[in-house]
Amino acid sequence: MADLTPRAGQNVAAARELVEAGGVEALTMRALAARLGIRAPSLYKHFPDKSAVEAQLITLALTELAETLERAEAGGAPMRCAEGDGGAGERVEGGGLRELGRAYRAYALAHPHLYRLMSAGPLPRGLLPAGVEERAALPLVRLVRGEAAARAVWGLAHGLVMLELDGRFPPGADIDAAWAAGLSAFTPLPATV
Amino acid sequence: MADLTPRAGQNVAAARELVEAGGVEALTMRALAARLGIRAPSLYKHFPDKSAVEAQLITLALTELAETLERAEAGGAPMRCAEGDGGAGERVEGGGLRELGRAYRAYALAHPHLYRLMSAGPLPRGLLPAGVEERAALPLVRLVRGEAAARAVWGLAHGLVMLELDGRFPPGADIDAAWAAGLSAFTPLPATV
DNA sequence: GTCTATAGTGGGATAGAC
């Protein structure tokens, strides 16, 4: 959970560079040590094992994603409902969701390997600080009315991102349009069953 | 592409059992050989290398998924528009999409590791027979009007499946409801813009 | 906190005999 050694922060930064450059498989204790200019066994004075390194990385990525989404939430559509003229109407939800989607996709595309690490396989929840996971989910939950719809939008975003990262769309595919079609399906109305 | 050896079919079946039981990482040339009662080097008389085995497996999974979706397409909603009374109206799309979603999710949950193998990472398209990928996509393309919307629904399904397989939803989450909310968002209208 | 040395495991793949 917390750093086990004062310099562990630098180590995590180095681990991040490895992952961003070559994916999860590029993160080996040997490579991490080499990048730090030390020998692999020395790492075990900083981390109990490799999963601890990965957990720190996942925590970092989840926090960054949360911050990105929070920024989109605040800066995108007119969300400051308390001040100014409160007559925003139905454009608030649509605009907010579009902004959130843009931010989500942008983060994933900017850090594809980190996104994969963060979202592939079950989370090592026991190794993560409390609340990180929830924080990343909050902006969407705040914006979309209803658990079911929020999870659907989450699935939509995650699926589109993964298909794009995995190169599943045909070469000329208009992915922007797919996002627009997907998100706009959720904006007019929750569309009761 | 094609089997390199008469008995390659049996080998692929054995490989499938390994993957279904223990995931992609359980598929090793050694383990596959052991299951076939031979030694690992003998496998290289049937396959040039390991990626060829995986490609056969992916082909098999894509074909099975395609068949599953085609069955749902034919049996679910009243799709036999040519015969009987042609007055189906708007319920055709909604019902068909729901059926398709059900079938897609059911296949993924029944064969989670195979689904992962088939949908994770870029497809080794050069090693796949022509048309397999397209065939799996066709039922959805036929049902959803517009490329963008079809890709969005694809992303929705893939995302929801992956989140479920990866145990990302909270313990008590109503995943059925998330699917219903997601698919129903696409049924009433394409929701222009 | 770092080192050397090493244990232990697993993997893909080849050569050449039969």
Next chain:
DNA sequence: GTCTATCCCACTATAGAC
């Protein structure tokens, strides 16, 4: 088509000296 015998690679992790 199958075998034996290997090669070479890579990885996580520990022990114990400094």
